[in-house]
Amino acid sequence: TTDLDGLTALVTGGASGIGLATARLLSERGADVAVLDLDPSGIHRPLRGFTADVADDASVRAAVEAAAGALGGIDILVNNAGIGAAGTVEDNPDEQWHRVLDVNVLGIVRTTRAALPHLRRSPAASVVNTCSIAATAGLPQRALYSASKGAVLSLTLAMAADHVREGIRVNCVNPGTVDTPWVGRLLDTAPDPAAERAALNGRQPHGRLVTAEEVAAAVAYLASPAAGSVTGTALAVDGGMAGL
Numbered sequence: 001t002t003d004l005d006g007l008t009a010l011v012t013g014g015a016s017g018i019g020l021a022t023a024r025l026l027s028e029r030g031a032d033v034a035v036l037d038l039d040p041s042g043i044h045r046p047l048r049g050f051t052a053d054v055a056d057d058a059s060v061r062a063a064v065e066a067a068a069g070a071l072g073g074i075d076i077l078v079n080n081a082g083i084g085a086a087g088t089v090e091d092n093p094d095e096q097w098h099r100v101l102d103v104n105v106l107g108i109v110r111t112t113r114a115a116l117p118h119l120r121r122s123p124a125a126s127v128v129n130t131c132s133i134a135a136t137a138g139l140p141q142r143a144l145y146s147a148s149k150g151a152v153l154s155l156t157l158a159m160a161a162d163h164v165r166e167g168i169r170v171n172c173v174n175p176g177t178v179d180t181p182w183v184g185r186l187l188d189t190a191p192d193p194a195a196e197r198a199a200l201n202g203r204q205p206h207g208r209l210v211t212a213e214e215v216a217a218a219v220a221y222l223a224s225p226a227a228g229s230v231t232g233t234a235l236a237v238d239g240g241m242a243g244l
């Protein structure tokens with residue numbers, strides 16, 4: 001079943017975009033859902049908001065414990081918080097590399113480490129990481145971002161191998177370009193937003209941006225009992241862009 005009745009879920013970066021769509025869908029499917037975000041002030045019942053910065057280990061541990069206490073456990077962890085970066089290897093200073101890897105890669109490490117004791121107690125434990133087609137597509141002007149998501153893909157496979165015998169499944173989704181506030185910000189700062197939107201639409205072979213709800217549906221499937229034998233996989237939601 002893709003029903004999530006009786007399960008609990010924690011979604012990082014769940015106050016916007018893909019994370020918010022995912023938190024809402026998991027809740028609609030019956031899960032009790034907590035959102036962990038830098039700013040969860042827009043989160044309302046039935047979702048529960050918790051403040052944390054995935055780049056700060058103490059804040060992650062405190063928020064994961066608070067969320068697990070409120071939910072009565074954690075069955076599903078969605079590691080979705082992430083930040084972008086544009087440019088080639090010549091464009092991003094070391095500090096920016098450290099910052100993006102700290103959030104996009106170590107953010108997953110910290111949250112998973114804090115959640116594992118709770119996941120081990122669950123009969124239906126699963127982790128879903130938000131990766132990106134940038135992990136495999138060889139996108140121009142995305143050296144740092146692609147490297148961070150390549151690490152997320154490898155980390156997903158390694159975590160799947162490490163925890164499968166404990167009954168914890170680990171998968172990721174690889175979205176193409178998704179219509180979220182993130183992409184809205186990108187368009188706002190483009191010299192010609194209409195041309196930029198047309199270029200983004202054209203990058204996906206199906207001719208449009210992916211919706212946050214489409215990515216959420218893939219996450220919800222991977223987190224559900226229907227995917228009980230699915231672990232160590234990346235599910236592309238990209239209109240055929242990566243061609244995997």
Ligand code: NAD
Pocket residue numbers: 012013014015016017018019036037038039052053054055080081082083084103130131132133174175176177178179180181182183
């Ligand atoms: P978004 O900016 O709309 O939402 C990201 C959320 O993460 C925000 O609520 C933000 O507050 C939170 N966040 C950021 N840094 C954080 C931190 N240090 N600690 C806690 N929370 C933090 O972005 P989105 O487009 O929904 O992206 C979500 C994920 O999807 C990211 O991992 C991104 O790399 C990935 N992704 C996005 C696209 C896209 O085209 N939008 C494509 C592929 C993958």
